[in-house]
Amino acid sequence: MDVIRHLRFFVAVAEEGHFGRAAASLGMTQPPVSLGVRRLEERLGLALFERSSRGVALTQAGAQLLPRARLLVADAARFDDEARRLTEERGATRWGMTTGCSDRLLTACVGSLRSGGAAQVATTIGATTDLVEQVRAGGLDLAVIEHPAVTTGLHCGPVVTVPRWVVVPADHAAARARTAQVRTLRGLALATLPRDAGPPAYDLFRDLWRERGLDPQIVESDGDTALFAKVAAGGCFGVTTTVPTDIPGIAWISLLPDRIALRLRIVRRSKDEHDDAAHALDRVLLQGRKQ
Template identity: 35%
Template sequence: MDLFGHVRCFVAVAEERHFGRAAARLGMAQPPLSQRVQRLEKELGVRLFERTSRSVTLTPGGALLLDQARALLAGTDTFLAAARRIRDGRTGLLRAALPSGTAAEPVAAILAGLHHRQPGLEIELHELSTAEQLARIAAHELDAGLVHHPCDTTGLALGPVLRRELGVLLPPDSPLAARADVPLSALTGHDLVLFPRKDAPALYDELLTTCARGGYTPATVRHGQGDRFVRGLLHSVRAVAFAPPDLPYPAGGSGPDIVWRPLTGAPLAIRFSTAWPQDRAGAAVTAFADTVLDVLRDTPGVSADLPPSPLHLRPASEYWL
């Protein structure tokens, strides 16, 4: 039995004191309305109305149940309205993640954009590596994220892939700092500072493979992510690191003790996109994907990855072909 529908019929008849008017109010014919009320009385074991040819009045039992019936309908309407808001992304919880080291400005802009798009949405934002994001998405602990490619995208839907070129960070006293741009092969003899491989194994392997193809195979790969830690390694162990043009210093410019220079031919880039489970897309996830895209495509050095290339899984990694 459709309890909600039958109770709505009961309340309409009780308030109208007339089956014909109640049927018109509900947009249905009178015979089905009468049948629903009779069915409800049978299921409850309570006679709800006294009926005569001229009037319809509540029985004592019907009068006692009317307030509870109204409360049931109000609670159900509230429940359904909340469900619709969650379905439409206008309220509820979005669990999302951005990569480790994302700058403060884009984080703030993404949060502001989400609040503008979905004012009632509660946002639980995490800082996670690509590997951690993929694991949490697979475990249904994360609704969406921003991942670095290449990575295993099985079962995921992806937003547009963006590309951000990488340059090289050097100590200001390095002879390479005098160049307008630096070929990869010129980095021979320098150690390389990279993020830990576990954070994005396929990207890590791809960067090293591209370096080797460009004539640079570092004798030692050191791991670090924090700006101060990386700066210390660059000065103390004759190392270099790769970074986008505005991190940590403006393109072609110098900070207190670090110089950024572009790589000749722009051989290295970070590719990234939003990602979410193919079977769990919704308005909140769409708002996250659209907001991240709007913010990041306006970031210096970011462009669309054109022409789009498919990801091909290889035994130890994935590569863009």
């Protein structure tokens, strides 16, 4: 859990007295802010707000914690500013990539940035929502994110599709079927990134399976390493950009390739910033679509 990020939500809601206005002040939509505050309350074991149709009011516990939260958020901002200053002095390109991408695509991007002239490459791997926020705040120069996403105020490059495959337990019937069918996945849970990593893309992904008569239980999985472990343990399927390879306990199947392809795009603060880095990443993404 990103505590500072959730504390930032808490402070914004306390100052605005309303989730919608707090989200607008943060340059976000309301659902991730509401979810973030709920997760913070669950972590603390305390209710921070009393909610009503007119807005929200701090509980006694929330009022007592708010000054400390403000200090932590301000200290984190100063820390980021200092780290950014040090990074810029070293001439590093600060970029991020969404958690849903394969290690192969990640390292190819790093290599392309280096060959494109970057003196240093500082890489952040994270949820699309977090990467967008960091680009908007200046903590990252640019990022490769999953599309669709809320990118208000940022310059967005073209959408590029990268192949994904369905992975299932090696001993499951779907792995042995001559022709893969969605119905063979019934009974398996779906291991995928949590919704707050990128709500628009998550909802489209869920709808894709529902449209085909599959509404699986969701098991949260943060990246391919966790995904492969859950699938190999049995009971789950998932999708991955990692090309088919020999991993014990896992089988790759081709299913709905056009629909499950990962849609990516590059975001940066303006069209005129970091052109060389954006072109370097574009070359890798365009090559990745041919895997």
